[in-house]
Amino acid sequence: MSSFKTQALLRRVAATAGPERSFWKAVGALAQEPRPNWGLDLHAGRQPLATDAFVYLVNTSNLWVASAAMSPAQLVAVKNEVEGGDSHKLRALAAVAMASASQAARAKEGSMASPESLQAFAAGLRAIAAAPGFIATAEQSPELDNHHWILLLYRLVDGEVLAGFGYGDxxxxxxxxxxxxxxxxxxxxxMDLEPGALVGETAAAHGGATLADVLVTRPS
Structure with missing residues (x-):
């Protein structure tokens, strides 16, 4: 393992609740890199040694997941396309599209390449690219290599939906x-559902969010 990867690995696991477990888990993953891409491959024209950006759409009520690998430059192009747009509106549109895709998958046992899932990716990528967190990260680290962008769908008790955004390097x-x-x-x-957080405040105003059991019963 190179010294660069060792340092990056230590930075990654140092702040976790179980740093030793996280360290050895990551070492094991490094031994068989790169990890397989189990989602859609949207990285057209990938060259040897090219880097990827990874996008995940997740329904927090049932853990439906759609994932994709793509060129970081593609995400930057989407950012340029939506620059100046209403990030809240784009996130709301993504939430509706994700809800539709997850419902279709349950009903049809569909794949990530279903029309509904592709529509969710199209809306989700625009929401991610317009997120302040994405814009700030793109300015600090233009390569955006090995970044993981996650858009969460929250189903609220009264039937409304909204999306939360996060990422990992x-x-x-x-x-x-x-x-x-x-x-x-x-x-x-x-973090999203903490008192004072925007998602948490919105969820509370609508009676709360419906979460998958594993997210409700996580160990402290």
Whole structure:
């Protein structure tokens, strides 16, 4: 393992609740890099040694997941396309599209390449690219390599939906495995639903959010 990867790995796991477990888990992943891409491959014309950006759409009520790998430059192009747009409106449109895609998948046992899922990706990418967190990260790290962009769908008790945004900078190439992704999602949900957080305040005003059991019963 190169010294660069070792340092990146240590930075990644140092702040976790179980740094030793996280360290050895990451070392194991490095031994078989790159990790497999289990989602859609949207990185057209990928060249040897090219880097990817990874996008995950997750329904927090039932853990429906759609994921994709793409060129970081593609995400930057979407950012330029939506520059100046209403990020709240784009996120609301993405939430509706994700809800439709997850419902269609349950009913039809559909794939990530279903028309509904592709529409959700189209709306989700625009919402991600317009998010202040994405814009700030793109300015600080223009390469955006091995970044993981996550859009969460929250189903509220009264039937409304909204989306939350988060990301991770992972030093290990490849898509997050599902277990690690759900850990990321659990941490994001905790932060989103904290008192005073925008998602939390909105959810509370609508009677709360319906969450998958694994997100409700996460160990402290």
């Amino acid at each position: 992972d030093p290990i190439p490849g898509m997050l495995d599902r277990e690690t992704l759900i850990e990321f999602v659990g941490n994001m949900v905790e």
